[in-house]
Amino acid sequence: MTSVVFVHGTGVRAASYEKSFARVVSGLGRARAEARVVRCFWGEEHGASLGLGGASIPVRTQNRGVGGDALLDEDDPLAVWALLEADPLAELREFAEAAKARRGGGAARVGFAPGRRDPWQDTADKVRGLSLKAVADGGGSLGELATDLAPHLGTAGARVAHEISRTLGGTPPVDGIEQIAARAVYALAVGLAEGLAEGPRGVGEPVEADGADRDTVVGALTEQLGGTGRGGVAAGAAKGIAVRALNSYLSPISSLAHRYRGRITNGSVPASGDILRYQARGAGVRAAIRAAVREAAESGDGPVVLLAHSLGGIACVDLLADATEPPPEVALLVTVGSQAPFLYELDALTSLRRDEPLPDAFPRWLNVHDEHDLLGFVGEKVFPDRVTDLRVNTRQPFPRAHTSYFAHQRLYELLAPELPR
CATH class of the missing domain: 3.40.50.1820 (Alpha/Beta hydrolase fold, catalytic domain)
Structure with missing residues (x-):
């Protein structure tokens, strides 16, 4: 053998x-x-x-932002996932800003009317109800990924639903939210599974995920929200969104890195x-x-x-x-x-x-x-x-x-x- x-x-x-x-x-x-x-x-x-309990790590007395000058390549097809690794809600916020700009260009605010339900609330409710059961039952590496993420899907969905209600409520409906919301839920669930809720860099175990399995999970979530699983926004607008949002994200993350230096160092020692x-x-x-x-x-x-x-x-x-x-x-x-x-x-x-x-x-x-x-x-x-x-x-x-x-x-x-x- x-x-x-x-x-x-x-x-x-x-x-x-x-x-x-x-x-x-x-x-x-x-x-x-x-x-x-x-x-x-x-x-x-x-x-x-760290055999001495981190005695070699200096204590930072002031927090000063340190700007980063590295830029994300606009032609990188993985730009959107690089962005979501850093900030799972960044793409959703960019989408909301674009929707508000559209309203400013002539689309009227929906506002409140008796008996009328905000259409974004329906989207938020669907996000809260997302499930991975269909892909989990498939077995193999896809099923293993779904099993890793399933315990965190509810929390991730609730956060994305809250962001949709907060940033898009009262705004006229705009196409393309389904896949962006699905990617945000996936990225948040991965972060929660890895312990990233503890700070800017978590100390949890990494979630091993093949890109094809990731895309299948996102596609399944997108379909539950009423959208299509591939192409569309991801192939076009999302790339530009990723470039703008990630490049503006680099400076504050550098400041956070200094603030959480002890935790980051302990987490990176292994x-x-x-x-x-x-x-x-x-x-x-x-x-x-x-x-x-x-x-x-x-x-x-x-x-x-x-x-x-x-x-x-x-x-x-x-x-x-x-x-x-x-x-x-x-x-x-x-x-x-x-x-x-x-x-x-x-x-x-x-x-x-x-x-x-x-x-x-x-x-x-x-x-x-x-x-x-x-x-x-x-x-x-x-x-x-x-x-x-x-x-x-x-x-x-x-x-x-x-x-x-x-x-x-x-x-x-x-x-x-x-x-x-």
Whole structure:
């Protein structure tokens, strides 16, 4: 039986690893049911933490806004989702401003009349009643995403409904609200699921979501509101809305970042700290991977595959390139969203200098990347004839593209025929 040892990346702790592990088991099970997935969780023992309780973080005495000058590319098709990652209600507010401007251009305010119901109230009521049952029953990664979001859909819908009533009440009806409201509900539900209600940057676990599944969920919500699931506003006006709103959002978020520095630093320690700690204390991570490989080989009585994400891929390359004692049981290395080729080019790998080739005993290497993942690199030009690059498209903006690989069924479809038997 082929054993696939799943090695996580930076910033992962127990709850997050178990969720990702379950996704790998589910996704790989649909593509190669006979393959066995084996745990390799190193984050708890070898991951970073603030051992002195954050004593190194300075206390800010004044809050000064620091303006940002980075602009969102207007031609980026993922602009609207980059905006909603930062502010889930921004697009809805832009829509309301456009509706008010239309009224100022000649459309009369509806106002109150006995027995007449504000049409925006009907929209708000529909938003409050949104459900994910139809997509949850479909199973697979789509069902898993719906299950993650379902507990937060009511709260998200209530907030969007309130925003619709507050900003659009008394305004003449305008087409196009359905999909904008659906995206706002989705973005808020994701934020609530990740713990973002705690502050500008939450400390919850990331929601792994493939872009196609996201679009299906938004499409289902849009249809419940009486609109169409794709195209329309998203393809045209939303892009310009995203550019205007996000660029104006950058300055205040910088000020908030300073105000919440302690919380942000604590929340980011696992992700950034694991990388720094690995560079100085990486032997423990590599030992954990070696032990998991040995256990998988002994219990599975078959070939062993290393499936490693991000920093986990770096550790696996370092382990397998170690000339002293590389684990002979590994028949295939699969790195996903990994920086290993980049670090080799920088001459920053632990076990392999830039002018050294991969050892002859190094196993076959598949390297999976998404072009929207700025932390994923390619290896075919770095290690000619030793690495095969596989490109996927999770249809997610960065940084979510880096954390969504294992919710993307296409990944498992590409890997299934490559796994040894």
